[in-house]
Amino acid sequence: MSYTSLILKILDGAGASFIIFFTTLLFSLPLGILIMFARMSKVKPLSAVTRFIISILRGTPLMLQLIVWFFGPYYIFGLKLNYSWRIVSIILGFSINYAAYFAEIYRSGLISIPISQYEAATVLGYTKSQTFIKIIFPQMVKRVLPAVTNEIITLIKDTSLAFVVAYAEMFTIAKQVAAKETTIVPLFIAGLFYYIFNYIVAFAMERIEKAFDYYR
């Protein structure tokens, strides 16, 4: 196989990996906020259940979670699902797992904001939702950016876990080609792609962090 067709093949897989990456971010970033609110809720049963769910999501391998999402509906409920369930289950598994992590990151940002900010807002007459949206949330975003960047970089590499439900993402394809051609070059090319992609993400996140540098 020529290098060009090799690279093209791996790029194909990169597209599949990118779909997981992008959709996971799209869903998990906002979902994390909801989970954070549930976790911090004053309604005890809600916060207790959320805590338990977060502990499961963080305490078991993502690989296992992907298997459960993919095979669960059939083995537990006897549902027959069509081919597209594969990608749907992957996106669900990734998004919910990452949302749990993001929720905890957001929570750390939220509790790091001094109580005096809330008090100033209360005295000025802001409602609770105004206080959160206008005053607390923007400051929270700045504080959590470095931790979120870390998670996003991990996510890029974690997309390779989708192989467990036989989804042809970049690393799976690289492995297949490597086995077929008996060379490890495809794996290195895949590694290089992961690195380049991560480099771009880190660069973009650094720019975003810089954009928040106007205040301390």
Add this chain to the structure above:
Amino acid sequence: MSLFEIKNCKKTFNGQKVLDDISFKINEGEVLAIIGSSGSGKTTLLRICTFLECMDDGEMWYLDNQVVSSSSGRAKYIGQDDLSLDSLNKNKELVKIKSYFGLVFQSFNLFPHWTVLKNVMDAPISVQKRNPNEVKERAMYFLKKMGLEDKANNYPCELSGGQQQRVAIARALCLEPKIIYFDEPTSALDPELTSEILKVIKELAKEKRTMVIVTHEMNFARDVADRVIFMNDGVVVEEGNAYDLITNPKKERTKRFLQKYNE
């Protein structure tokens, strides 16, 4: 006319009495200074007046509105059944009352992600729903008064402590409150910046603004305040004309406290 009155205010934290039977009034145009050693309950009292803390028992009025009444030994806040801080924060009845006063904190508490101008303008627009153009004009007027018109587009982190505190004062003024509370407004500042803030407060006193100032600056209290309350261990030990009380206290405890400042 009395703008504010508190009667028999009691507050306990974890079984420890912090305020015991505090009563006082604030008349329009009056400057009231609250002095006393640390831990005497001054800040807690101010926090109760500004709804940052609930009182356990007592009564409170803002103008003609009775905000807190006493029923069978417990405070009852208008429009709420329990005495939790959380309900106090959500209390819709208090929103209008909150517009009667402003509070200047010891540590300024500006919003760091907003410019000076936005810090001053935002609450009048998004809380009081006033016209943005009118608010901007007022905000610039107050910033100019504070000598900060050229800092309108700066962020709080670019300002000195004294400048930040002046922004906080402009922020309180822009809501056009009837009373401004100051919680040790100079405690976080060095002597030079302190005099800068005291000068501003003196100017406000000249305009006959109603102010309540918790302070450790005795000379300032003597010169600027009309009335002084001296607190110790959660009770009002002595209350009276500012000049008389500070230069010639009657009570032994007040004498001892003021002596420390003259040493």
